[in-house]
Amino acid sequence: MSPLTITLLVLVFTIIAFVSGKIPFSVVSIFIILTLIMAKVLAPAQALAGFIDTNVVLIISMFVIGAGLTKTSLLDKIQAIVLKYKDKPKMIILVGCSVSGILAIITSGPATMAIMIPLLAAIAKETGMSRSKILFPASALANICVGMTFLGQGAANLTWNKVMLNAGGEIPFTFWDFTTARIPVVIIALIYMVFIGHKLLLNTPNDQFADSVQLKDTKSKLSPLKEKIAFVIIILTIISIILYSYTKIPMYVSGCVGAALLVIFGILSEKEGIASIHLPTIFLFGGVLALSEALKVTGAGNVIANWIVSVLGNTTNPYIIMSVFFLIPLIMTQVMSNVATIAIFVPLVAASAVKIGVDPRAAVMGVIIASCTSILTPMASPTQTLVMAPGGYTIKDYFKCGLPLVIAITIASVIWLPLIFPFYQ
Template identity: 35%
Template sequence: MSQAVKCLILLAVVALLFVTELIPLAITATAGAISCGLLGFIPAKQVFSGLSDSTVVLFAGMFVVGASMFYTGLAQKIGGVVVKMCGTGENSLMFGLMMVGTVLSSCLSNTGTAACLLPVALGICAAAKIPASRQLMPLAFACGWGGIITMVGTPPNIIAVGAMTSAGLEPFGFFEFAWIGIPVSIAGMLYMMFVGKYLLPKVDLSADQEIEQEIEAASTSSTKQIISGVILALVIITMAVGIPGVSLEIAAITGALVCVLTGCLTEKQAYASIDWVTIFLFAGMMPVSAAMDTTGAGALIADWTVGLMGGSPSPLVVTAILFILSCGLTQFMSNTASAALLCPIGIAIAKQLGADPKAVLMAIAVAASCAFATPVGTPPNTLVLGPGGYKFMDYVKCGTGLVIVAFIVSLVVIPVVWPFFPAN
């Protein structure tokens, strides 16, 4: 049996464990990397190389900087002010919630954003006598599409960057995702305002229903709120401007250190704010991605896939199929795992066609964040399930149309911004 076939078998096992989650995702990814070393797919010294990748440092730093916004209460304050400014009308409140959810989740945790805005939305709904079921799902969806806008907004974006780095390709820039993230966000808001809202149920909830909040504000000090806001702004500006000698990870970690030193959050809270599952899943799948390349497993998958599509399919067709596959998987499994599985395959298929992999990878990453059609696809969807009084089919009815909108926008925008055959 060839090394390529052995690698494919290993990948199939990893995929099965990702889908079923019989064991934790981070353990699956790490075990996959170790297996690649033991089976000789990659050198032993490369097994844990993902942990030393600078992208891991960038992600960890931004987790901490973002968490300081929640621990100081600034994120909650911003959400409350914006939503109240929009008024208590059903349409204006929905727009306000989606707007603030989109903006905050572009740089902060989408789960944390949904959690801090949930009680704000419920309070206003109760006062204005508006069914919360008409507001919470749009909020959850906004937290999902908002994450597409920046590199650190959602794990699939980071996974795509890691796959490119592992393949020796020039990775996406920090704000490059905004080229598709902003159009998807605008289209999503328009869909919810003019179509989606008519598919939402009207559920009357009991007044004493318990509200769970994922991240509680540990401080209400206005000084610390200002400091955390300034730190986040400076970090983002530094990344956008591109100061010579100051890389993205240096900016993120410096911001994280200043957050702790100024008391915006404690050292313990900083450690707790890092999503270690994402970190280890990312670090574990990088060696697996490398193994797919070195053993030829990725090329085998690419040959098989291209053969099924007629031997010389259009890159746009390939992009559409991978978008559908990524989006389908992410409705029921971790979006991080979906992206981690498909990004190396996408690169191999693009190379097989002689096309630039950027468009394919962007489609996979965006699709992995379009977990709108089920309550289990992404944490914000799950978070509003109980408080909104939703049923599974409510997500299917409202979210499926949103997925189609994101699909259409992506197939129009992505090839224009990232051409399959760029002129050199």
């Protein structure tokens, strides 16, 4: 069997494994790496290079930075803001969604909802507003905002940028491209949920919920001095990363120094720092980078790119091209992890864009945004799964409230992304 065929079979298996949701990311990643090594598609050093990639090291350090931030009084202040508007339903939805989005940018979608579910459920109980009206909107914003910066899960943006360049892209993304590209989407999502979305959701009385969700104690466990030290370390780390092109300090070095200082000064214990690192995600990136390299060296990426190009035909219309690149991952992300969807489609879409002679940035950014718009089913992401029982939702509720927003985000992205990342230079 040729290396190209083996690589395509590994890709097919990876897609099936991610869609099924039955096989852990780490196991899929190890399978990818071992198969590519044993089949001699890649040398061991090539296949394992993802684990020592500087972008992956940065991702690890940013998990620790995010954990340090959640130990401060930030969450306590957020709780106070939400409670301030407890008598105004629309303001509760606006503030709840905004806070969820901010927390998701700092950490991740599941971590955000683990914090927000008890907080919002308690507020709903106190005000008489059904929790069903607020939990799904908050979880949707948490999904949509993930990866808007390089904090938390957004540290992976550097990996997607590298994968795009490996596929033949010539112009890299800047840090703020990921924020700029999402701003219209976030605004649309907020407006929709505040004025339309919540009206399409259940109005289940809170006393009909059988669970015992309580308001979580989010007060900082740090002393005033340690909290100040934590903020100084985190802020300086972020500034150093932003200014890396001027300071010449590698981003992963700044991240690692910041993470180490949080432990040294007692903001986090060693155990808390290690526990904050999501190892399945790290394994996923290791396997994805190996598969990306195999797609490149065997020409498998070009084979798939040719198929996508054949779907596009001879069109040069940027909106038709963008629609195809956006809709395929958008559909797939409703039945599998958004991270997995991004991992599979970024190299394929980037290669396809290069193949037809266009700048791949809009297409790749489209994949990332589409993959994070995983709100139509409870299995689309852990963030959506978390709110299903506390909100009393069915799959119909996800679809009824989520579909109009997904359509609006699709239209906005297809128009907006080619404007800020022109296909033709």
